[in-house]
Amino acid sequence: MSANQDGSSKSLEVVCRIxxxxxxxxxxxxxxxxxxxxxxxxxxxxxxNDAFLFKFDCVFDENDTQRDIFRRCLLDFVENLISGNDSLLFTYGVTGSGKTFTMTGNAESDNSGLLPRTLDVIFRSLPNIMEKCIFKPNGRNGFAIQTEEKAQLERRTIPLPSYSIAKRLVETVATKSLSNSRCCAVFISYIEIYNDMCYDLLDENLTDERLFTSKNIRIDSVTRKAYVEKIKEVEVESCDEAIEQFLQG
Ligand SMILES: Nc1ncnc2c1ncn2[C@@H]1O[C@H](COP(=O)(O)OP(=O)(O)OP(=O)(O)O)[C@@H](O)[C@H]1O
Structure with missing residues (x-):
């Protein structure tokens, strides 16, 4: 979902990057x-000798930076997300057209992509990020809350985060923050859908025999929302920890 400059909102926006x-x-x-x-x-x-003309909601050319694209296309998106709604962004194009560069980018010369920038803004906008293991995912895009005693015991079993990522310029733009009365936790999952199969890229047991590890996509009977059954959801407390998970996936 993204908002237009005139304040109206659209459910789908298609932009083009040359x-x-x-x-x-x-x-x-x-x-x-x-x-x-x-x-x-x-x-x-x-x-x-016809030329073909195509219309988009917005077109970026080679002079537009990762930062320009993030600020034009993703800020409303992040705001929508932290207000409790779903947001989906995907890139589409032939091989070598710049999908990975746009999404992930690289740390040099402020070329960090849309994903790390989104995470920067999400973590800056969330108040009171809880210690790990208080919130517990229920495997259906929801969560339960456990006691501090149980959380403490479970915390001892999770590995400390390790970081291999290079230093990068952080996206500093701000968006609407959540009220301070809220508590938050962030979980990362990372899946690949390929040839109608769904793989959990954070699963350490994912082998080359992937066919046997394909996950099921289900609809929750109460929320009517789709979820991927039995995937790993890793709790993260910072943007760097989230990016680290992504790089391992
Ligand atoms: N806007 C851009 N500015 C600078 N370099 C770019 C840009 N777009 C793409 N590139 C460069 O072009 C090359 C190919 O881009 P990229 O790997 O992102 O393509 P892709 O669409 O993800 O390809 P594939 O589908 O094969 O994975 C990379 O070296 C990338 O750094």
Whole structure:
């Protein structure tokens, strides 16, 4: 869900990012911030030399930075998420078009992608992040709360986080924070859906014989929301800890 500049909101927004040409001939050119033109390559025979025009909610070109894209497309998204609603972002494009770069990016020269930036803003916006193991996922996108005694015992069994990530510039933009009267916990899960199979990428037992470890996607009978059955949900207390889980997945 994202809000338009006029304050109205839309349930779906499609934006386009044009990757750098790197000296190569490009068939894609930006017309303005909403239209993209596709032109056949030189020496390519077409019936009537037509250029094709495509309209998007927004178009970014090679001069737009990761930061520009995050601030234009993801801020409302994060706000929606921390207000308790679902948000989904996905990238789509041919191989080498920049999906991984846009989502993950790299730490150098402020090229950090949408995922680490989103995590930065989420962690800055959440008040009172609880010590681990107080909230316990119920495996259906919900949670239970356990006593401090039980949580303390369980905390002793979880490994301390280790960090291998490089130093990076942190996304500093702020969004609407939750009220201080709330308590929060953040859990990460990471799945891959490939050829109708669903794999838990945080499962240490995931082997090459993946076919046998495919998870089931179910609908919760009460909330009517979809969830993946029996996947690992790892509790994290900081943005770096969350990114570390992602890198291990
Ligand atoms: N906007 C951009 N600015 C700078 N470099 C970019 C940009 N988009 C893509 N690249 C570079 O182009 C290369 C290919 O991009 P990337 O790996 O993100 O593609 P992909 O769509 O994820 O490909 P695949 O589907 O094969 O995984 C990478 O070296 C990446 O750093």
């Amino acid at each position: 990757a750098p040409k790197n000296g190569k001939e490009s068939c894609v050119s930006l017309v303005d911030d909403r239209y993209v033109k596709l032109i056949a390559p030189t020496n390519y025979v077409t019936r009537n």
